[in-house]
Amino acid sequence: MIFVRTLKKPVLALLWSGQTLSAFGSQFSGMALLWLTTQKLGGVAGFIFGITTLVALLFGPLGGIIADRVDRGKLLIWTDIARALLLGILVIMTVLTGVQIGLLVCVVLAIELLGTIFDPALTASLPMLAGDTKTLYETNWVMETTKRLARTICPAISGVILAVLPFFAFFSLDALSFVVSAGSLLLIWKRLLSPPQVHEEQPPKKQAFFLDLWRDIATGYTLARKNTVFFWSLIVLGITNIAWSAAYMIGLPLWVQHTFHENAALWGMIASAYGLGNICSVFLGVLKKRLLLLMYLGKILQGASFLLLVLAGTGYMAVGSMFLGAIGGSLAELILVMLLQTQFPSEHLGKLYSLQRTISNVGISLGSMGASLLYAHLSPAAGIALCGVVIMLFGGSSLFLLAPRFQEREIQAASVL
Template identity: 30%
Template sequence: MRTLHPRLGAGFNRLWAASAVSNLGDGITMVAGPLLLASITADPVLIAGGVLAQQLPWLLFALLGGAVADRFDRRRLIVLTNLGRALALTVLTVAVATGHVPVVLVYLVLFALGTGETIVDTAGGALLPLLVPPDLLPRANARLSATFTIANQFAAKPFGAWLFGLAAAAPFGLDALTFVASALLIASLPIADVSAAGAPASGRRSLRRDIAEGVRRLHGHPLLRTLAAAMGAGNIAFGAAFAVFVLYARQRLGLSDAGYGLLLTTFAIGGLIGAGVAVRVTARFGNAAVLRAGLLVEAVTHATLAWTTRPLVAGAVLILFGVQTVVWGVITSSLRQRLVPNHLLGRVGSAYALLETGGAAAGTLIGGLMARVWGLTTPFWVAAAMMGAILLVVSHRLADADRR
């Protein structure tokens, strides 16, 4: 007999704990990395290069990471990758502690962390359906999203800055330990990996053919193709608008640096709320209606930010935007995990992630140029129009999200 709130199981709890630990470490390094670079150089280009070093692997290796995740034992792959990331951070910790830390070393470590992320995130998403029944996937994804928000967005940022002030090497040493702890938890998962199930010949095929198979599966599924296209185009709009967000907060809203940080926190608050309501909202209204509402919320968010000069209004709409972002992510992740055979899940997920990342990168470049030529609010108005157009184009195609 089923209970009203069935347990997700011991296996999921270990995956959840591993995610919480590594997200805390990731958030600490996300804060400490720029602080370290700022202590080495005052060149804004070199400091910005650290962000690029960690993001670039998603553009270079996302598809490859998906193919690797589908070809090898995912549990072992995550363990080895996390131990490798721990080793890279250990090298950086020693370098910082001894006072011999060139900028290029920081770049190399951040690039290594980003490369590992392309493998671990893809493989971890493909492991989840092996641990959780299909009907509980939305609940599991919502819990993982909530954990990310609490550990990475709330707890890690101030803690990482405090640790860096205490001892510059401390944040990186602690992050190395979090990767070791995460690896041990993943190694204890009570599953038999079936990453190659249904594809016995995959080991004899080239990685290029494996990647192509994942891309074809994504392109060949009407609903998943629609979601991926909507997300890719939507991230162009998002990237364009938020490329200049720090200048928007200062010049348009009149916020101080502390006020800017507080404004960013509102997005995390919305994400936490979204993780709490995602399952109930989709159960009440259905996936299709919630996905359509999400696209509308994005259009309204960008338009409101373009219009307002009041920080409270901007903060309120960003909370709503944070809710929609997490709810959308829970729905789309759960749909992929249900609709894609497990032996293809890594490749399909990585192709989806590439569209997300590529859209955001393109939008960031476009938004910066638009703001320079036509003013700070232009990217937000353009983003609002884009999201409205996306909603009109894909609205009828989202009906399939309820016929899964």
């Protein structure tokens, strides 16, 4: 098994153990934060989560620059320590003075900023730790699978725990997970040392980096624009992510609180079912026929799931509808990646994938911030239903507009696959 082969290497086993605890701690903390802010602020909570996503978009490239210019081992360790300290301060202040939304927002933004530094530094360190291409591939697979499992398991567990434990317990657990992560990184610190940097060459390198970054963005946009099917798919992704973010991230907890009288356990079950649907979509994503048709049918299913959600008479129906919606939405994104890989030259795949992720995150950010206005005028059920209709309309219109191109694109994709 891939897990066994990868974890036989002590360095990778230490890294995985620390990152596993950190992933679960962050998921627990995130679930508690989402429930707390929607409970205290209602739809206005969407603005907070939209801002955090926007911060990640704006400072992501800067985090990569920092990761390439300093000792990555020290950077990873101190970033984890800083996140643990911030959460520790939040826990202490919450115990002493109660929940302070202003402090909570500041801590969330700071942790998001630190994450934009930690993630690229860790990614850049993996090749050095793996040693060869096969081990690197398996390490990436193990790390990603662990994160998906955390996103699936934690919502259900946290929903139950929220009913009996205070919010600061989740933040304490997250702080402890960062301490453990920092400890595991400290044990393998020497293996994380970055190659020596030539400081005299940093200014021209910095200028070249930003120039190359701009050129890559322009090249990626130009290539995407020339491919009508792919470019339209990006537009649909961005717009439907606006609706999805407003419905799922903000509308769902509000709907559960209003409909089922703040049943945190049910909300956790629904979120966990959504995570399980994400995992199941991976297996459907390996299909090699009718990719475009499946992609937009997936969007229609995703939108329909939100309509089924608000019409659900029981919690079990709500869980089932979100499971189906996760399969549809995640399947669409997986197929979009496959479309990218089969329609463009390999030397441009990186910048095009970056363009796709940027558009996806912009949609999520706008949806979270726009949810404040949406739920100020509509009930949670009406707002979620409206978002579901928007997703279905774009999925259905894409089937109609791009149907003549499906056969051509399927033939081209089949020749590559």
